[in-house]
Amino acid sequence: MDGGAFGAGKAGGAFDPHAFIRQPQTLLRLLSWVFSIVVFGSIVNEGYVNRVDETQEHCIFNRNRNACNYGITVGVLAFLSCLLYLALDAYFPQISSVKDRKKAVLSDIGVSAFWAFLWFVGFCFLTNQWQASKEEDNPLNEGGDAARAAITFSFFSIFTWVSTAAMMLDQVSPALC
Template sequence: IFSIVVFGSIVNEGYVNRPDESEEHCIFNRNRNACNYGITVGVLAFLSCLLYLALDAYFPQISSVKDRKKAVLSDIGVSAFWAFLSFVGFCFLTNQWQASKEEDNPMNEGADAARAAITFSFFSIFTWAGQAFLAYQRFRLGADSALFSQDYMDPSQDSGMPYAPYTNEEDATDAVGTYQQPPPADAYDTETQGYQTQNY
């Protein structure tokens, strides 16, 4: 959303002209590079967001552990990269806006759009940095557990309990004493006394 505001503001109201000129100039100190930078970074950041949104939806279906690690590491790198580009964009647009001359825009057209682009460039720094931090936490969680394993299942969530519950030796002796007494040693002898074999 922030990237849409940045490039949308510049595209819609980022170019103005003086009454005596027919050619439009960038509202940021008549520096076309400033407008081009804001539009380019905004559009590419928006496309990156869509790409990683699709990757997050597809992530549970990735069976390879290496591919899962690569996906999370790329999320960290791309988010950190866009946080840096947002910081550069904020500084660049702010500097060029302050250097703008009043005579270049006597009607003060597009001032709100310029301020919106600068403001949301600033907000983008923290959102991308926060995204990089969350991706790093996800990577740490996956390294410390079995997040990157397709076959991992939390035993506490499985109602079938495929593993026997843990009991120590004291619990085992108590369980034998509580539920069933072992049969006496001569029980088998008394049963076999009544059985006789016959020879034919």
């Protein structure tokens, strides 16, 4: 751990992009960012299908529009959250106030834990709805790859967000003692 407050050195140093990219929280955040793109991208791209005899599109997750909407919404908001906290991580060494650094790290812990929870709910919801849709008659198994990708990367997202929260908690716990 660096010699400064809340895991950073003294404020005012120049921004080093190579050091920034090599930070574990940056790598986890970039991974979370990619996972969120896969989840909402796969649902937006192949998450709705038309039946031959129907004109209205249906969600591939048991025809439950809420499942598709949840996956898209959580994916897009997680994408934006990753970008926001990547910017905060880049700006963090410039923050001179220990109180402001503490607020930034604590908000990061809270947001990361919240996203881990939302991804857990999403994983359970999408898995349940996909299992229910498999029991229906779907002879072509339309959208199966997209559904499996959304479910798989929702599961992976749980671990990236929990790891980010744990990493931030490691930074703040020595400073609180």
